[in-house]
Amino acid sequence: MTKHSNDLDTLFSALSDPTRRAILTRLARGPATLSELHNPHDMALPSLMAHVKKLETAGLISTEKRGRIRTCRLTPGAFTPVQSWLEQQRSLWTGRLDRFDAYVTQLTQSAKEHTDDPRSKD
Structure with missing residues (x-):
């Protein structure tokens, strides 16, 4: 497999879940904290964080922690x-x-x- 194929596999895998797509849709409006992303979803915070990690690993989003607040944003050009x-x-x-x-x-x-x-x- 080529690196390009692996990158696409990772991206499509990240996009395959409706919760992750909802997170991306929300982040298209601008950066959001984990709490803001968590509010509309009926799941435990650790589960949401796993989705965020998958999106981050795929390079679709980036996160930044300031104090106790982690903010997520879309990565320009990721798509x-x-x-x-x-x-x-x-x-x-x-x-x-x-x-x-x-x-x-x-x-x-x-x-x-x-x-x-x-x-x-x-």
Whole structure:
């Protein structure tokens, strides 16, 4: 496996959980303390902290502790590898589907020409 694949695996793994996606959605509005992130979730604080750690390990967020308060924020550019990979996949599949569409159109046209040919009705 390449480092790029491992990075993507880590990012997608972090994004696979709805709680972690909710945390990212909240952090998109700006930095938040662990307490602020914990309030809307029905789970123990250590469980939330495990989600935060997974996001931090993936490089999606960073945390900073000042005294007893830990603040989380999105990491700028963290989604770039995911966005690049998705764009590559979109381009690949768009090309494949365009070729498939052209093939089906060609088959349809050939079938139509065949049925329009008076010799084919015998």
